[in-house]
Amino acid sequence: MRHFLTRAIAAVSLLVASTAVGLITTAGAAQADGCYTWGRTLSQGMSGEDVRQLQIRVAGYPGTGGVLGIDGAFGPATRSAVIRFQQAYGLGADGIAGPNTFNRIYALQDDDCTPVNFSYAELNDCNTTWAGGNVSAATARANALVTMWKLQAMRHALGDQQIRVTSGFRSQACNAAVGGASSSRHLYGDAADLGAGPHSLCTFAQTARNHGFAGILGPGYPDHNDHTHVDGRPSRFWSAPNCGVAGRTMRDPLGDN
Template sequence: MRRVLTKLLAVLSLAVASTAVGLVTTAGAAQADGCYTWGRTLSEGMSGEDVRQLQIRVAGYPGTGGVIGIDGAFGPATRSAVVRFQQAYGLGADGIAGPNTFNRLYALQDDDCTPVNFAYAELNNCNSTWAGGNVSAATARFNALVTMWKLQALRHALGDQQIRVTSGFRSQACNSAVGGASSSRHLYGDAADLGAGPHSLCTLAQAARNHGFAGILGPGYPDHNDHTHVDGRPSRFWSAPNCGVGGRSMRDPLDDN
């Protein structure tokens, strides 16, 4: 259930904060949240589970071609991602995650930690237990969560208009049934196929370069003229030749369908 009142209060608190002059971010918990509540201000050099939870939510802000490590260590890449997130939402962009940044994140998430505009069901129309893929069910579900936060960043960058997910996690049985590649990232839970809607497939492929996706396949790549595929493969491979993205036309060893 959407936490309408909680989100409204968070948004109002942000509006009040934006009118304050010379506001200084201080340590301490921001507004309590049903998913996760941060209890301290985070900055470069710190580490812990609270840093890892922050990294999950700013994973879509690494800069062009970048990927944020979800390792609980607040390094330069995490700081840069926090800066970009803050800039995207009109916050003071100092790279320090304090109450204003946390309140913005609280307003963007549901009680199950998914971003407000995406849900686990969208990333799994195959096997609700998340089992049967190439990783454990817990890993597949976690990978899908990170993917959703990247999609939330992509959605915001494209004017907060709908992004239509047509395929997400697949078990081996589901992947075989739809003719997916044996090495498909869908088997790992970190892939999503995006259909055209408010945005063209090329717009999606082009913008995805800025939001933490190592894999991007789209129009002009074999079998991808009707969708744009994004994923979190270990090394970068972009190919959507009709969109000016990448440009390789041969099949990648991690090709996806």
């Protein structure tokens, strides 16, 4: 028995040592991921589905007032977003997405590609199919995914404290049931209403300006004193008068209730 225990302990020690060596020797390489695995380093001038997947993950880092296009083309805006993402997580900020950047993204996402602190269920308290809105179910779900990554960026900027989503995607039936506007961005899947928690509604409205939301409505805007609304409408419309947030465009605002 003593010899058996000695051999078992030695085997475990060897396994631990081998694992440690493996970790050391492979630390510089991006690891395979259950959601999406990048197979090449990405930099400005490149294009493809892998660039589009990267853009989704860094959509929350376009800079103040910016909105990053999710088009699969790695241009200057994408490079700047990658730099801000890298800076936010203490990585070398060169605007080139390589193993260290991808490994950080892998650590931030679940196997269904949602960021670890948000879920599809959280962005849809209407139905499980994502159908019945103003866009196809697939588009609504894809829009919600981008919104979640923007919220993840906001969450990190706010000290990695909870952001409570009180409303997300709505079908036309769900929207009518809560008295939502007929043109509500909730019908497109790219909207989220945020309730106060560790942070105030004004903090959300102010922070959202830096994380890719074209639509921001909060305290002081009609019917928004109990939540802050963020969305991905086509043109900017910010109004949270009680928070000092404004950024109106010449176009009429889209409803969002």
